Amino acid sequence: QLLNVAKGPQWGSKIRAMALCNSISMVWAMRAVAAGVFSALLFGAASAQSLKELRVRDAEEAALDREVAYTQSVCDSSIDATIDWRSAADWPDDVSLTLSCDGALGALEAYCRAGDGKSHAQKITHFVCAGDGGGASLNGGTLRYGATPGDNGFVDTKALIDSAL
Structure with a gap:
């Protein structure tokens, strides 16, 4: 006013x-x-992803981190790891993707334990766990394993590492 x-x-x-x-x-x-x-x-x-799907992914990534930590201790190296979730869109719910990729890491560990394998294996600085069934591949410092349900990838990955490194 x-x-x-x-x-x-x-x-x-x-x-x-x-x-x-x-x-x-x-x-x-x-x-x-x-x-x-x-x-x-x-x-x-x-x-958006469901809460269940987010929890499964978190659990798979935590399991992969534990497996890679063990591989790093065996190989005395530094390796970062990721899961290629896009490749795992059709992955069965009742099968662990990380456990299916663990054989590939086991092959790297076996290589590190043999002779001078540790020094060669230290060239691998990145590990990709995929769910596309593509098998093992090595490109530069990246070891990629395309898992198949029911196969752990040890034999294929060991053969690749033995021939490539």
């Missing part, structure tokens, strides 16, 4: 109009935010 007296009666109606516009703008802004949140929940939920 003080503003109305100081500036005259026309200012009061202008201020009320501005307040009304601000209120309308706020309502539309809140509706836009609500619509954005709703669509993110609706469409994000459809593409």
